[in-house]
Amino acid sequence: xxxxxxxxxxxxxxxxxxxxxxxxxxxxxxxxxxxxxxxxxxxxxxxxxxxxxxxxxxxxxxxxxxxxxxxxxxxxxxxxxxxxxxxxxxxxxxxxxxxxxxxxxxxxxxxxxxxxxxxxxxxxxxxxxxxxxxxxxxxxxxxxxxxxxxxxxxxxxxxxxxxxxxxxxxxxxxxxxxxxxxxxxxxxxxxxxxxxxxxxxxxxxxxxxxxxxxxxxxxxxxxxxxxxxxxxxxxxxxxxxxxxxxxxxxxx
Amino acid sequence: xxxxxxxxxxxxxxxxxxxxxxxxxxxxxxxxxxxxxxxxxxxxxxxxxxxxxxxxxxxxxxxxxxxxxxxxxxxxxxxxxxxxxxxxxxxxxxxxxxxxxxxxxxxxxxxxxxxxxxxxxxxxxxxxxxxxxxxxxxxxxxxxxxxxxxxxxxxxxxxxxxxxxxxxxxxxxxxxxxxxxxxxxxxxxxxxxxxxxxxxxxxxxxxxxxxxxxxxxxxxxxxxxxxxxxxxxxxxxxxxxxxxxxxxxxxxxxxxxxxxxxxxxxxxxxxxxxxxxxxxxxxxxxxxxxxxxxxxxxxxxxxxxxxxxxxxxxxxxxxxxxx
Ligand SMILES: Cc1cc2nc3c(=O)[nH]c(=O)nc-3n(C[C@H](O)[C@H](O)[C@H](O)COP(=O)(O)OP(=O)(O)OC[C@H]3O[C@@H](n4cnc5c(N)ncnc54)[C@H](O)[C@@H]3O)c2cc1C
Numbered sequence: 367x368x369x370x371x372x373x374x375x376x377x378x379x380x381x382x383x384x385x386x387x388x389x390x391x392x393x394x395x396x397x398x399x400x401x402x403x404x405x406x407x408x409x410x411x412x413x414x415x416x417x418x419x420x421x422x423x424x425x426x427x428x429x430x431x432x433x434x435x436x437x438x439x440x441x442x443x444x445x446x447x448x449x450x451x452x453x454x455x456x457x458x459x460x461x462x463x464x465x466x467x468x469x470x471x472x473x474x475x476x477x478x479x480x481x482x483x484x485x486x487x488x489x490x491x492x493x494x495x496x497x498x499x500x501x502x503x504x505x506x507x508x509x510x511x512x513x514x515x516x517x518x519x520x521x522x523x524x525x526x527x528x529x530x531x532x533x534x535x536x537x538x539x540x541x542x543x544x545x546x547x548x549x550x551x552x553x554x555x556x557x558x559x560x561x562x563x564x565x566x567x568x569x570x571x572x573x574x575x576x577x578x579x580x581x582x583x584x585x586x587x588x589x590x591x592x593x594x595x596x597x598x599x600x601x602x603x604x605x606x607x608x609x610x611x612x613x614x615x616x617x618x
Numbered sequence: 619x620x621x622x623x624x625x626x627x628x629x630x631x632x633x634x635x636x637x638x639x640x641x642x643x644x645x646x647x648x649x650x651x652x653x654x655x656x657x658x659x660x661x662x663x664x665x666x667x668x669x670x671x672x673x674x675x676x677x678x679x680x681x682x683x684x685x686x687x688x689x690x691x692x693x694x695x696x697x698x699x700x701x702x703x704x705x706x707x708x709x710x711x712x713x714x715x716x717x718x719x720x721x722x723x724x725x726x727x728x729x730x731x732x733x734x735x736x737x738x739x740x741x742x743x744x745x746x747x748x749x750x751x752x753x754x755x756x757x758x759x760x761x762x763x764x765x766x767x768x769x770x771x772x773x774x775x776x777x778x779x780x781x782x783x784x785x786x787x788x789x790x791x792x793x794x795x796x797x798x799x800x801x802x803x804x805x806x807x808x809x810x811x812x813x814x815x816x817x818x819x820x821x822x823x824x825x826x827x828x829x830x831x832x833x834x835x836x837x838x839x840x841x842x843x844x845x846x847x848x849x850x851x852x853x854x855x856x857x858x859x860x861x862x863x864x865x866x867x868x869x870x871x872x873x874x875x876x877x878x879x880x881x882x883x884x885x886x887x888x889x890x891x892x893x894x895x896x897x898x899x900x901x902x903x904x905x906x907x908x909x910x911x912x913x914x915x916x917x918x919x920x921x922x923x924x925x926x927x928x929x930x931x932x933x934x935x936x937x938x939x940x941x
Contacts, residue, residue: 383756494722501726506800530809538800548863580731596918
């Protein structure tokens with residue numbers, strides 16, 4: 367099976383965000399980058415499918431700055447076979463639609479049986495690229511899967527529905543699936559993998575993005591929360607808490 | 619028309635869900651500034667019964683879509699069909715399990731931009747401006763587009779209010795234009811007990827690693843039940859297998875914004891705070907006075923959860939009994 371995984375380079379989740387000089391993006395100096403955590407589930411799922419089948423190829427694709435080779439190299443070290451970097455010099459042009467278009471243009475030539483994406487990238491938190499990509503490729507799509515089985519050209523997947531329900535979907539391949547926590551435990555790249563990754567190919571292509579369809583007018587930090595307040599110690603503080611919840615917060 | 623708004627309203631058997639009432643209320647306010655009107659789109663069994671609640675919350679018109687709501691792709695196609703005809707300023711969804719799956723499908727069909735999980739929508743110079751958290755709420759962006767914008771509205775971000783000026787609503791049927799594409803919903807398994815959706819709950823009670831073992835989560839469950847709230851968890855306890863992944867609050871879990879959030883034996887790591895810091899009121903119970911959770915807690919109690927929480931649960935029950 368030919369599996370394509372889309373990943374994104376994002377700031378580490380413990381990053382303290384500062385507004386950049388342009389007022390519409392963050393200050394990226396001294397920001398450490400990681401593979402967006404939901405994408406790691408997609409990489410792991412692809413590797414498990416390939417290992418179970420004993421055949422096939424896993425290609426990792428990313429749209430991002432030239433430095434994204436670091437994240438792609440990590441995927442190769444985990445066990446992916448090759449990677450494609452769609453180099454994008456102008457981050458301002460990158461929105462969900464232009465990203466999906468660039469990924470679709472690349473993936474349509476890769477003859478994929480299955481395309482996996484994380485359910486959302488933890489920078490812009492939009493949760494749309496997988497679905498838009500499926501629309502552009504004309505493929506079925508199921509989002510936020512937490513269980514995946516593939517047999518005979520079909521996938522059976524589970525996702526959380528409304529009100530604590532679990533939905534099971536039967537999907538004809540090729541398809542685009544987006545992954546969430548619970549699907550698997552992403553592996554760490556071992557030393558052997560890291561060495562092997564050095565010899566694996568990363569193809570670099572210049573991504574020609576259209577202008578973004580959505581305009582970011584401004585980026586700002588959220589208003590600070592009220593100062594925290596300790597109202598007491600031990601179970602005896604419960605009476606005061608009840609009074610405050612009733613009279614001040616009026617939430618009871 | 620250019621100033622009109624379509625709202626995709628969710629309901630179960632005709633009872634409109636609260637996040638959809640919030641979306642309708644929000645849309646009614648915007649339509650006022652845009653000089654347009656609000657049309658609600660309802661689908662599924664009992665859709666006709668949803669019309670009056672949609673009207674009371676600001677819809678001037680209600681369209682019932684004759685689609686199988688289990689087929690999200692067909693549902694999206696029906697919404698896209700209406701939007702193409704109407705060319706509205708805004709197509710608004712709720713950021714619910716269904717809404718966040720449906721909205722990008724509609725965006726794909728229309729090839730229009732979508733602002734996900736918005737906490738505020740406004741009108742500036744005749745255009746809709748969507749305010750949405752990024753980096754798990756560590757920053758906010760204000761975005762706009764020329765032409766039709768799609769948006770999903772975060773539950774609990776805008777209060778639902780009935781619109782005194784609600785006029786007549788008229789209903790019309792729309793037929794599904796296409797069948798879904800290669801993905802078929804085979805089965806829905808309900809949870810052991812009907813659960814309040816974490817992201818939609820007005821009260822969330824979360825527990826962390828300080829509870830020491832899975833069985834002790836009964837403290838959290840009892841307090842949540844007494845408050846009519848949902849149960850949440852830190853990543854540490856989800857990773858330990860004490861609680862399901864669907865209950866994780868934080869940057870790589872759910873973002874919640876309830877009226878009241880109670881954090882029990884949770885330290886307050888930056889990734890956890892990202893998922894709950896916009897809650898209206900935060901209560902923290904932790905034995906370590908230096909725990910970072912106290913920096914965001916409106917009401918902190920330094921103490922042992924095993925002593926404080928049962929006392930609090932009793933007090934809440936007693937208050938409820940006293941009416
Ligand atoms: C990429 C990434 C993503 C992450 N995403 C998330 C996320 O989405 N959500 C999330 O929650 N975390 C997330 N984390 C993990 C986060 O960094 C913390 O490790 C985690 O939140 C800690 O959980 P905790 O507060 O339950 O446990 P701890 O940090 O161990 O805190 C336990 C607390 O319990 C208190 N305690 C102990 N005993 C008692 C008692 N008897 N009574 C009262 N208090 C007591 C202690 O004082 C302590 O403060 C992420 C981390 C990474 C690297």
